[in-house]
Amino acid sequence: MAATEAPGGVAAVDRALAILAAVEARNEPSTLAEIAQVTGFYKSTILRLLGSLEGSGYVMRLRDGRYGLGASAFRLGLAYERQNPLRWHVLPVLNDLVENGTESSSFHVLHGPGTRMCLFRVNSRHSTLDRVEAGSILPLDRGAAGRVLLAYSGDAGSTHASLREAGYALSRGERDPLCAALAAPVFGPSGAITGALSLSGPSERFTPSNVEHMRTLLIAAAAQLTQSLGGASRKAG
Incomplete structure (x- = not known):
């Protein structure tokens, strides 16, 4: 099912968050094809946004090519617990x-x-x-x-x-x-x-x-x- 953009949101941000949510929802790391199936986005779009998410530490690319949550997601969870x-x-x-x-x-x-x-x-x-x-x-x-x-x-x-x-x-x-x-x-x-x-x-x-x-x-x-x-x-x- 394709992800939807939030009314009044910024399209690129909405798509990046949808990709992050797709990675988070699984109990194990995701392949590019699996992220595409969940979000409905083109693989080229996903790869471009994954680059930004990797750069900020919210997603990490594993040796086998799959994607999982990165250390920034962990820190965000800890901050949520504190606040x-x-x-x-x-x-x-x-x-x-x-x-x-x-x-x-x-x-x-x-x-x-x-x-x-x-x-x-x-x-x-x-x-x-x-x-x-x-x-x-x-x-x-x-x-x-x-x-x-x-x-x-x-x-x-x-x-x-x-x-x-x-x-x-x-x-x-x-x-x-x-x-x-x-x-x-x-x-x-x-x-x-x-x-x-x-x-x-x-x-x-x-x-x-x-x-x-x-x-x-x-x-x-x-x-x-x-x-x-x-x-x-x-x-x-």
Whole structure:
């Protein structure tokens, strides 16, 4: 699928970022052909922009000709860790949920027009888990966390009124047919949604009694996290 340019952006910058995102998305280094397939760009365009990305250290060319992330990407990640206070607030909440016997806890944020990112994740104590990791890019229109982010986005309209009224979402088999999830919104000081707090795992463990128990813990945790971030819960409407 061809990458798209951001409205009002600089075309060369948008293309370079799309190439960087294509390299980042894979679990192993990428060939030129693989980058071209993901971005939809001509190989000549990719090679020209890869030269700039290599020069700035964000991409490195390996001996076998494939491309991987460079040291500047690592430094950028470390800088993000230093400057992002969310970790200090979110991780204790995720750990507390799991310690209270919930399924795996995660915090998701908007990533793109149709995607979300799992920013933080704490696995449950169960032996079987759903396949979500910190850094995973997931669809925005499937799964409880995605639906929560959509419900409180600026252009949600009345489509998600019932979810906003309930204050949480429950999904079964939307993203993975064997998994289920609960999610609730977390708000920041401006009143805009900061992220979605979620609990996810195999559907078989989402029995009515477990769902009710986890829902109570989740909504309380989301309210606690909203308060610690200086936000206020939004009323349905």
